[in-house]
Amino acid sequence: MASEDAAHPFDDPTADPAEIARIAAEQIAERTGVENHDIALTLGSGWGKAADLIGETVAVVPATDILGFRSPAVPGHVGTLRSVRLPNGKHALVLGARTHFYEDHGVRSVVHGVRAAAASGAKVMILTNGAGGIKQTWSPGTPVLISDHINLTAASPLEGATFVDLTDLYSKRLRDLARDVDPSLDEGVYVQFRGPHYETPAEVQFAKTIGGHIVGMSTALEAIAARQAGMEVLGMSLITNLAAGISPQPLSHEEVIEAGRSAEPVISDLLARIVERV
Ligand code: 8IG
Numbered sequence: 336m337a338s339e340d341a342a343h344p345f346d347d348p349t350a351d352p353a354e355i356a357r358i359a360a361e362q363i364a365e366r367t368g369v370e371n372h373d374i375a376l377t378l379g380s381g382w383g384k385a386a387d388l389i390g391e392t393v394a395v396v397p398a399t400d401i402l403g404f405r406s407p408a409v410p411g412h413v414g415t416l417r418s419v420r421l422p423n424g425k426h427a428l429v430l431g432a433r434t435h436f437y438e439d440h441g442v443r444s445v446v447h448g449v450r451a452a453a454a455s456g457a458k459v460m461i462l463t464n465g466a467g468g469i470k471q472t473w474s475p476g477t478p479v480l481i482s483d484h485i486n487l488t489a490a491s492p493l494e495g496a497t498f499v500d501l502t503d504l505y506s507k508r509l510r511d512l513a514r515d516v517d518p519s520l521d522e523g524v525y526v527q528f529r530g531p532h533y534e535t536p537a538e539v540q541f542a543k544t545i546g547g548h549i550v551g552m553s554t555a556l557e558a559i560a561a562r563q564a565g566m567e568v569l570g571m572s573l574i575t576n577l578a579a580g581i582s583p584q585p586l587s588h589e590e591v592i593e594a595g596r597s598a599e600p601v602i603s604d605l606l607a608r609i610v611e612r613v
Contacts, residue, residue: 344403345443352443352450352494355403359447360454362401363428367394367418372428373459374421374613375452375566376606379433379553380465381573381595384603386429389610390421398432403447405440407432422611428452435553436488437531446492446560453564459509459613460561461569463606465595466551467533467578467586469543470523475577475590476598478605480510480522481570484555485547488529492560499563509569509613516608523548525572527555536580550578569613573602 344350364370378385386392398404398414406414417429430448434440449460462481473479482505493499514520526547528534534542534550542550549572561568575594576586 343405345441345447352447356447356450356454359402359404359451363396363416363451363455366396366400369393369418369426371426371456372418372452373425373457374461374610375428375430375449375455375457375459376461376610377430377433377448377463377557379463379573380591381575381599382463382602382606383431384599385606386417386419386431388603388607389427390419393418393420401451403444403451404432405434405444408435408438427610428455428457433553435530436490436556437529437552442490442492442556445556449557449560450564453561453566458566459569460566461571461606461610462554462557462561463571463573464551464553465575465591466525466549466572467539467576468574469539469548469550469578469581470521471577471581473521473574473577475575475594477574478520478598478602479549479572479574480513480520481505481525481549481554481572482510482522484525484527484558485545486527486555486559488527488556490556492556493563497563499559501559501562504558504562504568505570506567509567512612513569513571513609516612517605525549525551525554525570527551527553533586534579539578539580542578549574569609571606573598
């Protein structure tokens with residue numbers, strides 16, 4: 336039987352996600368030799384090169400060696416956890432194995448990386464993604480800061496009567512710090528759809544009407560879990576395409592990948608300069 340069919344801890348509904356994150360953090364410390372990480376980053380489409388630029392790689396671990404992680408379903412995503420020592424001496428944990436909500440493994444799997452990072456000591460969570468842009472002024476390849484989100488997945492990583500304040504979820508301090516590095520950075524409200532289909536033009540107009548500027552499939556649920564864990568969140572989107580109907584051209588996955596590829600060196604360098612200051 337293929338290894339992806341092996342039993343997974345989140346297949347057991349009685350499993351405690353916090354306990355699985357705690358064990359994962361122990362395994363990360365053991366496998367990387369780094370007892371505590373200060374910062375964690377999830378690198379989405381177009382952002383992967385940042386892992387090489389932020390500092391010196393101390394250890395690379397296949398994500399599936401760590402409890403609760405799954406191998407990524409999206410081609411171009413690297414299924415590794417990487418420990419990087421920053422020039423300022425801090426330790427960053429780079430999560431290269433995102434599980435998307437549309438994979439139908441449940442929200443516990445979606446946010447496990449964030450929870451494992453928090454259990455590893457990380458106080459700052461940097462979430463990056465490739466996304467569609469609603470503002471016409473954003474050409475493909477433009478990085479933007481996430482100022483807030485609208486969660487249209489009808490799901491939450493919080494279980495039971497857990498009330499978490501999401502005011503200033505996307506830290507003003509970190510957004511200001513990012514703009515110190517690049518004053519041209521624009522910001523917008525990220526709208527998370529379930530996917531994996533892209534939106535219809537009517538859905539994009541809906542997202543715009545309710546106050547959205549960016550459409551994506553990943554970050555809102557992760558940000559909520561990060562805030563629950565007490566982390567400070569920085570969210571950044573690489574606009575790889577104008578959202579459906581905003582531009583006359585239809586969306587193509589190949590164009591999305593290509594926009595990410597050509598922007599990657601620039602935005603990865605930008606992210607490295609931001610991480611240095613966090
Ligand atoms: I890359 O246009 C990328 N991811 N929902 N819509 C949504 N997610 C995306 C898009 C997009 N482009």
